[in-house]
Amino acid sequence: xxxxxxxxxAVLLTGLGLAHLQPMAITAMLAAMLVWxxxxxxxxxxxxxxxxxxxxxxxxxxxxxxxxxxxxxxILVVAALRILPMLRAREMTLLWPVWTFSLVAGVLxxxxxSSVPISVMxxxxxxxAASTVITxxxxxxxxxxxxxxxxxxxxxxxxxxxxxxxxxxxxxxxxTNGTGLQGILxxxxxxxxxxxPLAAWQLAGxxxxxxxxxxxxxxxxxxIYAALYLSESRTGMAASVIGVLSAAITWLFWxxxxxxxxxxxxxxxxxxxxxxxxxxxxxxxxxxxxxLKFAFKRAESRELSGAFLESRGGGVxxxxxxxxxxxxxxxxxxxxxxxxxxSSLVEVMGIPISAPIEKGFVFTAVLEETxxxxxxxxxxxxxxxxxxxxxxxxxxxxxxxxxCIAVNIGECIFLSPGGIGLLDWLLVxxxxxxxxxxxxxxxxxxxxxxxxxxxxxxxx
Numbered sequence: 001x002x003x004x005x006x007x008x009x010a011v012l013l014t015g016l017g018l019a020h021l022q023p024m025a026i027t028a029m030l031a032a033m034l035v036w037x038x039x040x041x042x043x044x045x046x047x048x049x050x051x052x053x054x055x056x057x058x059x060x061x062x063x064x065x066x067x068x069x070x071x072x073x074x075i076l077v078v079a080a081l082r083i084l085p086m087l088r089a090r091e092m093t094l095l096w097p098v099w100t101f102s103l104v105a106g107v108l109x110x111x112x113x114s115s116v117p118i119s120v121m122x123x124x125x126x127x128x129a130a131s132t133v134i135t136x137x138x139x140x141x142x143x144x145x146x147x148x149x150x151x152x153x154x155x156x157x158x159x160x161x162x163x164x165x166x167x168x169x170x171x172x173x174x175x176t177n178g179t180g181l182q183g184i185l186x187x188x189x190x191x192x193x194x195x196x197p198l199a200a201w202q203l204a205g206x207x208x209x210x211x212x213x214x215x216x217x218x219x220x221x222x223x224i225y226a227a228l229y230l231s232e233s234r235t236g237m238a239a240s241v242i243g244v245l246s247a248a249i250t251w252l253f254w255x256x257x258x259x260x261x262x263x264x265x266x267x268x269x270x271x272x273x274x275x276x277x278x279x280x281x282x283x284x285x286x287x288x289x290x291x292l293k294f295a296f297k298r299a300e301s302r303e304l305s306g307a308f309l310e311s312r313g314g315g316v317x318x319x320x321x322x323x324x325x326x327x328x329x330x331x332x333x334x335x336x337x338x339x340x341x342x343s344s345l346v347e348v349m350g351i352p353i354s355a356p357i358e359k360g361f362v363f364t365a366v367l368e369e370t371x372x373x374x375x376x377x378x379x380x381x382x383x384x385x386x387x388x389x390x391x392x393x394x395x396x397x398x399x400x401x402x403x404c405i406a407v408n409i410g411e412c413i414f415l416s417p418g419g420i421g422l423l424d425w426l427l428v429x430x431x432x433x434x435x436x437x438x439x440x441x442x443x444x445x446x447x448x449x450x451x452x453x454x455x456x457x458x459x460x
Contacts, residue, residue: 004153005151008151019054020061023064029050030051030071031071033047033051034071034078041135042148044082044132047075048075048132049152052420052423053184055420056420058182058183058186061172076132076418080131083132083136084131084135086139088138090138091134091135094138094385095135097377097381098126098127098131098134099127099131100380101370101381102130108329108371109333114337115332116332118355121355129422133425134432136429137429140433142437145433149430149434152430156198159195160198160227162184163181163185163191167230180231180233189231191227192233193407193413194423195228196243196406197403197404197427200239200399200403203225203244204247204400208251239407240406243400243401244399246398246402247396250398251395254393315359316360316364322337323371326371329371333369333370335357360409361409361410366378386405389402391435392435394434397430397434400427401428404424407424408424
């Protein structure tokens with residue numbers, strides 16, 4: 001089974017080139033995606049993914065026309081209309097906490113939100129988007145899941161290489177702030193949110209999947225983490241580490257019982273090599289300076305506690321105080337507790353359709369917005385989704401799932417599937433669906449290493 005689809009790679013690269021040459025091409029491509037969605041769940045998943053990428057395209061590559069912005073939102077609505085009628089009773093196992101959380105968030109917001117229409121719109125969007133993604137993946141045949149794994153592999157390859165290629169033109173690579181690599185997306189944090197799950201996936205494959213250690217796979221890890229480092233995103237780097245650690249902890253309990261997993265000797269040797277390399281690097285003053293620069297970023301404080309408060313920490317403290325002040329109802333879903341409106345509110349005939357806000361740590365943000373009851377159902381939702389993801393016997397998917405959740409420690413996108421959070425949900429859905437892929441080698445189709453067959457895997 002091929003790991004990468006060269007025709008799709010050509011299509012994706014052509015799309016980026018057209019977007020750079022003529023912004024109206026983005027509108028044409030989004031319109032074409034609406035037709036592509038008629039193919040069914042697989043086409044809907046691909047269209048939602050590409051619509052999200054184009055919506056967050058680097059302005060130095062292509063400016064999103066206003067009609068293209070409307071089309072990108074329409075794609076989610078059309079996907080819901082196409083997919084939700086396919087909903088079956090078995091999907092309720094995953095959807096009940098999504099719907100319960102959305103209902104609680106919406107009801108509480110009618111009493112507490114500074115903008116009830118915005119909060120209700122966001123609760124409905126959350127339920128619709130999450131339900132569409134979960135139902136779409138559950139409607140796929142095993143071979144279609146394997147095809148999507150390959151398709152995402154191709155997209156990831158194009159994504160990483162195209163973003164690194166922008167380094168040849170710093171005015172594109174660092175368009176927004178002049179320092180953090182943003183690649184083909186509109187800011188460095190968006191790039192990190194997209195790269196972190198891929199980085200964790202690839203590194204977990206090198207560390208924990210049985211087979212030879214290919215030079216291509218190791219080089220891929222180096223390239224992805226180099227791009228992640230250049231983005232200056234501590235959130236993305238920390239999330240990928242958390243994802244790999246979750247795979248490592250799972251490996252400790254599963255090692256020796258599943259044919260796909262690497263043996264203890266290999267994993268111990270790899271960790272020893274990494275540890276020695278880090279110790280050697282830390283012994284050099286240049287590496288220490290580079291590490292400190294990355295850790296403190298542009299913070300004025302030179303202490304970790306001060307740098308934390310200057311970045312995400314201050315927001316976490318404020319969110320917790322707001323939660324304590326109003327613990328039962330919260331302050332309204334998807335709005336600021338202080339009551340100021342979104343600076344990018346979009347309305348159609350007086351009805352809000354988009355009102356993005358910036359919040360960091362999702363676990364205090366959800367308490368601030370929905371109180372104790374909303375928080376309970378939110379954490380119930382994460383537990384149910386996580387339990388489904390841990391059915392994977394390939395630890396790469398567990399690393400990817402955990403990283404998708406962990407990026408929300410600094411970028412609260414999971415609650416905003418109308419924006420780049422949709423990409424997070426689509427990857428979560430892929431991780432949950434992957435155990436149903438048809439063949440033993442399907443788990444390896446998006447590796448940048450040669451595919452290894454495991455005849456005994458089907459016994460487990």
